[in-house]
Amino acid sequence: MRGARAELPAAAAILEQPAGAATGEPSTFDDVSGEREATPWADLPSRLRARGLRWTPQRRTLLEVLEVLAGTTGHVTGVELIERCRALDPTTIPSTVYRTLDVLEDLGIVRHAHGVDGREEFHVLPAIEHGHLHCTGCQGAWEIGPDEARTLVAAIEGSRGFRVDLSHLSVAGLCADCATSSPEVRP
Amino acid sequence: MRGARAELPAAAAILEQPAGAATGEPSTFDDVSGEREATPWADLPSRLRARGLRWTPQRRTLLEVLEVLAGTTGHVTGVELIERCRALDPTTIPSTVYRTLDVLEDLGIVRHAHGVDGREEFHVLPAIEHGHLHCTGCQGAWEIGPDEARTLVAAIEGSRGFRVDLSHLSVAGLCADCATSSPEVRP
DNA sequence: GATGCTATTGCAACACGTTGCATCTGACAC
DNA sequence: GTGTCAGATGCAACGTGTTGCAATAGCATC
Numbered sequence: 001m002r003g004a005r006a007e008l009p010a011a012a013a014i015l016e017q018p019a020g021a022a023t024g025e026p027s028t029f030d031d032v033s034g035e036r037e038a039t040p041w042a043d044l045p046s047r048l049r050a051r052g053l054r055w056t057p058q059r060r061t062l063l064e065v066l067e068v069l070a071g072t073t074g075h076v077t078g079v080e081l082i083e084r085c086r087a088l089d090p091t092t093i094p095s096t097v098y099r100t101l102d103v104l105e106d107l108g109i110v111r112h113a114h115g116v117d118g119r120e121e122f123h124v125l126p127a128i129e130h131g132h133l134h135c136t137g138c139q140g141a142w143e144i145g146p147d148e149a150r151t152l153v154a155a156i157e158g159s160r161g162f163r164v165d166l167s168h169l170s171v172a173g174l175c176a177d178c179a180t181s182s183p184e185v186r187p
Numbered sequence: 188m189r190g191a192r193a194e195l196p197a198a199a200a201i202l203e204q205p206a207g208a209a210t211g212e213p214s215t216f217d218d219v220s221g222e223r224e225a226t227p228w229a230d231l232p233s234r235l236r237a238r239g240l241r242w243t244p245q246r247r248t249l250l251e252v253l254e255v256l257a258g259t260t261g262h263v264t265g266v267e268l269i270e271r272c273r274a275l276d277p278t279t280i281p282s283t284v285y286r287t288l289d290v291l292e293d294l295g296i297v298r299h300a301h302g303v304d305g306r307e308e309f310h311v312l313p314a315i316e317h318g319h320l321h322c323t324g325c326q327g328a329w330e331i332g333p334d335e336a337r338t339l340v341a342a343i344e345g346s347r348g349f350r351v352d353l354s355h356l357s358v359a360g361l362c363a364d365c366a367t368s369s370p371e372v373r374p
Numbered sequence: 375g376a377t378g379c380t381a382t383t384g385c386a387a388c389a390c391g392t393t394g395c396a397t398c399t400g401a402c403a404c
Numbered sequence: 405g406t407g408t409c410a411g412a413t414g415c416a417a418c419g420t421g422t423t424g425c426a427a428t429a430g431c432a433t434c
Contacts, residue, residue: 113359
């Protein structure tokens with residue numbers, strides 16, 4: 001009932017990041033020159049300070065992990081994030097990671113949803129806001145693209161003015177293949 | 188961030204069920220005369236035995252709780268179910284309840300979904316299959332009725348043949364009232 | 375009613391995530 | 405450079421749910 005664990009294709013890559021990333025020196029994340037506006041976290045340290053929050057080594061570690069993930073699927077569970085942080089800093093504490101994720105969500109750097117199994121899934125921004133489809137047959141997962149999302153959101157918003165948080169949407173069911181091979185699973 | 192705990196309006200009522208419900212005698216659930224087809228669990232003992240499964244006191248306790256809930260909202264968390272079972276039988280063990288719920292889900296007696304906070308929510312059947320809307324502002328919850336559901340399901344099924352499991356669908360967002368009072372929460 | 379098989383239970387340990395609290399430290403003021 | 409203080413960390417305990425395993429007990433059979 002569990003066990004459909006996504007592989008970690010970039011796991012090794014984390015340890016091969018540009019030199020200096022894991023040292024105590026200021027990393028590229030401290031670069032607030034304005035030339036790195038391509039990433040939403042380029043000016044994160046100053047954004048934190050502007051809110052009276054702080055830029056700590058633990059937060060830098062998590063941000064480095066998230067930067068790598070933004071280049072891949074952009075979807076990870078809390079446990080995966082902790083493991084990846086531990087690869088960079090073995091002293092990483094789970095509660096610190098989860099608390100930092102809360103802060104980053106406030107800042108719009110990440111969003112979280114709950115997968116079909118109830119576990120948290122984090123999405124690294126920037127990405128088009130999207131929901132997810134999870135097949136309970138083959139454990140596959142797909143994104144709900146903008147077109148489908150529009151119809152879906154309109155269906156709910158139109159009738160009662162409910163504003164859907166698309167990034168938190170996980171739809172369970174059977175994909176076309178699984179539905180075909182077991183046509184009467186849910187009569 | 189948590190704490191929007193639904194009250195348990197029927198908690199006391201559980202202990203006031205019809206006489207015989209909590210005794211060791213065969214309850215109404217053992218009645219397979221065919222005259223109680225109104226409830227899907229009237230013949231549960233024999234349905235279990237037909238599958239090589241067993242009818243135990245622990246399962247009877249849970250079924251009695253579910254029978255009460257079917258008359259109310261039909262939505263409960265795992266913890267609430269355990270508490271209600273303990274009201275009938277203080278020796279109730281959580282793992283037994285969860286395992287029994289798995290069995291009952293296989294039999295179609297209950298369905299489960301995950302709320303916006305990731306916790307499990309169980310729905311007692313029979314009920315029209317429906318999804319849920321959760322407002323992250325006021326913590327309110329509403330059901331997605333058949334009309335909305337049809338449009339929504341069609342939006343997903345139409346484009347790629349994905350068969351939506353509506354009863355597992357929880358949509359987070361802001362209700363009309365909350366959306367109005369905080370118009371720019373998610374720009 | 376007695377017997378045997380095996381589904382089920384109770385328990386303990388585990389997994390993921392949250393929370394309370396004492397301690398530490400980033401960052402601002404001087 | 406030093407002092408100050410609120411935000412952040414580390415740790416332990418907790419909450420909800422799952423899993424492995426030995427012991428128990430339904431229930432089919434005789």
